[in-house]
Amino acid sequence: MKSVLKLSMGLVIVVLLITTAALIVSNNTSGSVGTMVGSAQTEPPTIADTLMYELSEMSLDSGVNIVGVSYYENIDAIVIGLEKRSYSDNEHLRNSMVHSIFEIMPIVFDHTEELSGKKIVFTGSSISLNARGTRTMMKIFHTEIEFDLATLIDWNDFTDNEDEEQLLTEEFEYVWWHTRVKSS
Template identity: 75%
Template sequence: MGKSTGSTKAEFSTIEDALMLELSEPSLDSGVSVVGVSYYEDINAIVIGLERRTYSDNEHLRNSMIQSIFEIMPIVLDHSEELGDKNIVFTGSSMSLTARGTRRMMKIFHTEVNFDLATQIDWDNFTDNEDREQLLLNEFEYVWWHTKVKSS
């Protein structure tokens, strides 16, 4: 099914298609790209795949993944009719250097929040990296980081 720029949500066949288009249009300041959006009925969740293709230090990598969530959430929250009562799951991948010196993409991050809870958060109140990371730890279902990028 063809999609045109500037289309409304109602013209898309699925919420995944609509979100993927909306989330891939803006360039995220965090340097992270949205690489996929999928709905999983068995867990009642929309999963948003994030990817950072450039290598960076662990703190910057964590901060960029968290910042991307803050950039994405206003767009996601615009879909209350389709996403109300569902979970919003974020998975993040990044380039990693293996022990053999080769680079490969690996999962480094996973977290989720219930849509209804996310609508109650004042996202604009969290402006620095520490506040944002603390919000994830306090309000999201859980936050998992790969041991290579886990904060100390």
């Protein structure tokens, strides 16, 4: 009985292998029979995927890392996550976050068709040391601007840290800093 069971299981496996091979061959030759079975359809990359790829290719002078790009349909916004793992003081940390936006925006502007009418949101995190000496990542920064408004700004007019932070407070819809890094 056991040998009959093993033999029938072996035959089932052989039949499955032959069927799979036949589907693969027919898929490669005719393109019609096997396309429905066993073919993987790849989705075109989203704007978030494209931006993440393009931004990950660059090295930011500000020392800030881009840790993620997501699109949120409910708020119609692209959110770009920034992270700085070290800093010398709060002013340097603020300047690094703001300067990173100036480094990122030229790549964002390359996608006018996909981003027109959407918000561009930047969130920034940095290492925080709590009372027990444990290091954790803490959100320190959040800002947002309408893409269409951002295209009207002459970003080259803002050349130093003061100018860049002034642009942020005057043109961006919302700017939030954690109290630990807020300028005095």
